[in-house]
Amino acid sequence: MTIDDLQARFAALCVTAGLDLREGQELIVSAPIEAQSFVGHVAGAAYRAGAPLVTCLYEDPSLIRARFDHGADEALDCAPGWLSDGVVKAYEGGAARLFVYGPYPDLLTGVAPERIGRMHAAMAAASAAEGAFTADLRVNWCAIPFVTQSWARIVYPSMPIAEATDKLWNDVFDVVRVKSADPIAAWRDHLAVLETRCQGLQALDLSALHFVGGGTDLRVGLAEGHQWVGGRSRAANGALPVCNFPTEEVFTCPHRDQVEGRLAASRPIALGGIVIDGLVVTFRNGVAEHVEAREGREMLEGLLSGDKGARRLGEVGLVPCNSPVARKEVLFYNTLLDENAANHIAFGQSYSACIEAGRDRNIAGANTSALHIDCMIGHDAMDVDGVLKSGERRAIMRAGDFVLD
Amino acid sequence: MTIDDLQARFAALCVTAGLDLREGQELIVSAPIEAQSFVGHVAGAAYRAGAPLVTCLYEDPSLIRARFDHGADEALDCAPGWLSDGVVKAYEGGAARLFVYGPYPDLLTGVAPERIGRMHAAMAAASAAEGAFTADLRVNWCAIPFVTQSWARIVYPSMPIAEATDKLWNDVFDVVRVKSADPIAAWRDHLAVLETRCQGLQALDLSALHFVGGGTDLRVGLAEGHQWVGGRSRAANGALPVCNFPTEEVFTCPHRDQVEGRLAASRPIALGGIVIDGLVVTFRNGVAEHVEAREGREMLEGLLSGDKGARRLGEVGLVPCNSPVARKEVLFYNTLLDENAANHIAFGQSYSACIEAGRDRNIAGANTSALHIDCMIGHDAMDVDGVLKSGERRAIMRAGDFVLD
Numbered sequence: 008m009t010i011d012d013l014q015a016r017f018a019a020l021c022v023t024a025g026l027d028l029r030e031g032q033e034l035i036v037s038a039p040i041e042a043q044s045f046v047g048h049v050a051g052a053a054y055r056a057g058a059p060l061v062t063c064l065y066e067d068p069s070l071i072r073a074r075f076d077h078g079a080d081e082a083l084d085c086a087p088g089w090l091s092d093g094v095v096k097a098y099e100g101g102a103a104r105l106f107v108y109g110p111y112p113d114l115l116t117g118v119a120p121e122r123i124g125r126m127h128a129a130m131a132a133a134s135a136a137e138g139a140f141t142a143d144l145r146v147n148w149c150a151i152p153f154v155t156q157s158w159a160r161i162v163y164p165s166m167p168i169a170e171a172t173d174k175l176w177n178d179v180f181d182v183v184r185v186k187s188a189d190p191i192a193a194w195r196d197h198l199a200v201l202e203t204r205c206q207g208l209q210a211l212d213l214s215a216l217h218f219v220g221g222g223t224d225l226r227v228g229l230a231e232g233h234q235w236v237g238g239r240s241r242a243a244n245g246a247l248p249v250c251n252f253p254t255e256e257v258f259t260c261p262h263r264d265q266v267e268g269r270l271a272a273s274r275p276i277a278l279g280g281i282v283i284d285g286l287v288v289t290f291r292n293g294v295a296e297h298v299e300a301r302e303g304r305e306m307l308e309g310l311l312s313g314d315k316g317a318r319r320l321g322e323v324g325l326v327p328c329n330s331p332v333a334r335k336e337v338l339f340y341n342t343l344l345d346e347n348a349a350n351h352i353a354f355g356q357s358y359s360a361c362i363e364a365g366r367d368r369n370i371a372g373a374n375t376s377a378l379h380i381d382c383m384i385g386h387d388a389m390d391v392d393g394v395l396k397s398g399e400r401r402a403i404m405r406a407g408d409f410v411l412d
Numbered sequence: 413m414t415i416d417d418l419q420a421r422f423a424a425l426c427v428t429a430g431l432d433l434r435e436g437q438e439l440i441v442s443a444p445i446e447a448q449s450f451v452g453h454v455a456g457a458a459y460r461a462g463a464p465l466v467t468c469l470y471e472d473p474s475l476i477r478a479r480f481d482h483g484a485d486e487a488l489d490c491a492p493g494w495l496s497d498g499v500v501k502a503y504e505g506g507a508a509r510l511f512v513y514g515p516y517p518d519l520l521t522g523v524a525p526e527r528i529g530r531m532h533a534a535m536a537a538a539s540a541a542e543g544a545f546t547a548d549l550r551v552n553w554c555a556i557p558f559v560t561q562s563w564a565r566i567v568y569p570s571m572p573i574a575e576a577t578d579k580l581w582n583d584v585f586d587v588v589r590v591k592s593a594d595p596i597a598a599w600r601d602h603l604a605v606l607e608t609r610c611q612g613l614q615a616l617d618l619s620a621l622h623f624v625g626g627g628t629d630l631r632v633g634l635a636e637g638h639q640w641v642g643g644r645s646r647a648a649n650g651a652l653p654v655c656n657f658p659t660e661e662v663f664t665c666p667h668r669d670q671v672e673g674r675l676a677a678s679r680p681i682a683l684g685g686i687v688i689d690g691l692v693v694t695f696r697n698g699v700a701e702h703v704e705a706r707e708g709r710e711m712l713e714g715l716l717s718g719d720k721g722a723r724r725l726g727e728v729g730l731v732p733c734n735s736p737v738a739r740k741e742v743l744f745y746n747t748l749l750d751e752n753a754a755n756h757i758a759f760g761q762s763y764s765a766c767i768e769a770g771r772d773r774n775i776a777g778a779n780t781s782a783l784h785i786d787c788m789i790g791h792d793a794m795d796v797d798g799v800l801k802s803g804e805r806r807a808i809m810r811a812g813d814f815v816l817d
Contacts, residue, residue: 093498
């Protein structure tokens, strides 16, 4: 099959296994212009599945660059809140959302990180209501990776660009199981494994996780009534989307005041063209007190200063080091893939789905922020213990793999 | 200069002479994806003019086609009202709007006109509030032509596509005066001519216009307190945009009940991929009673059945047959250019700017509709008389040119 054939299969899989699009449901896609032909496949699949309307909000990276090159400095604090308000209206009307993430890591080369941070902060603030809709699963949504030339160039820098793009597409097709004889069945089996894993962790009723290895020695207390989530989630409309596609993780909600110790990131964080590498963070009483990095420290500091919850954790996720993404042994410079290669935590907003229904998020200890940034800490020399409420410990992972299942 | 250089000049002219963008004003652009590099020039010019944010709502023609090919029939009545509501919010916040019109005349080949009409009707209804904002000049806005390959192919069908595209771009550059040594000065002079023409017509205080020639014999009564408008208009924020760029017309508001006689279109109407050709319409008491056409009659009938005002006139415009557009002696299949080659009327919505401030639009006789479709009737064998309130007649145009100035 050609890359285009496989993209068409991938698009159809996103609409079914990814979004679980309901008949009669409108679909909003966001995608870079470079993804136009892929979006065409998505629209075809969605219309065939009964969507009355597919609207794509195309993103033009050169317009972002134009802002920094030609715009006034104070203009960076301006964001299109009106567009986000429109999307909220669509959500209220029942629309689903597909985020086609095509990274442009070299887009903002040479721009001061402080200026980039300001733009991101303004965008996060202007789209808080929109972000809460998806974070709280009030609609079914799904985020998927799209291979841009800009992205392929940093993952495979020594290859000619056409070859690098094809190679990275093939990586993506492998990890989303599109090349399986029956991709739908492959996803059903994989999702069953994640579900069993969640049930096992849930049954332990842990008070904390303790990560040790590779420079990390971090105890992450868990929120009261935390729920282990992985694979499919149930949206308010009854749909069962896989919100991050691919997904290999099971994750839950940390307690915002109960994180102690030292985190050493095992992979870089790539954020809108900026890379944060060699990150080391020290936590006390849940707060990231001290932040060091070989690269991108100022950018991260800017983001962590966005609001009160930005310096605390909103997610902790477990991924075996032999996941299909990890097995690629490639650094993808893309959270959507890299977080599926390794254990990780996230700064900022927590997911409501990770707190028992009916419980007050705030009393439970769940964190609130406009930010959500994943940070990979896992690797094949990491052990993870679960701390029971009795204080007793259970081995969850050894040398990067699950020993619980 | 290359096509790209001239596009950059054109983009800058759109932002200044076209939009009269104010410092600190946000800009919303709508454009086909094919116009990406042109939109980049617009964004650069707007940011340099002090815009805090430029957002482009890119249109993907293949997604429109996908709807007809793969969507359910009843889904055609669905439209993204949420997006239009978002734009209204931006307008309320002071944003200006640039419409980059790139036609795709062959996009919907083979689709039943009734289905296309339904989609247009649903879109018009869902965006009524947005359309009223620009029609009433509550913001400064500007609509400009963009040369798509699809459009170039029907204007110059015998040329190789690259040559056709370049030729059509050069036509556009000529009629928007971008190749002048000083385009800004050229526009200042041209706008002064239009202003003088409006003043002359206004001073006559006409009760009607009478068009005779080329199969047309049409008396168009004018609304009470009608205003002649041409070239620049004053928006509510004080800006002086040229809303249609290029513009060669002076126009005013017909009385919705006082149109009598026969109209024979002198050029085809091109609407979202469908062409209405050989149109002949008979009016009585302002209503288009009988509609004939060699091509596209059903499509037009569908549109004229959209609401009560759709069968009545909302605009009458005068253009000398020696305008730069007319001199090209090319049928552009694009209202934005063709209406600047010929006298024309429009079915549907009238412009508030064409009614004296403070007057009740409805009592004055101005028409209201979600529709606005221009129809060219002028050519070089047409005479136009003005009918004074005394019943006396004045020659306005003879053999297609003004005799009033």
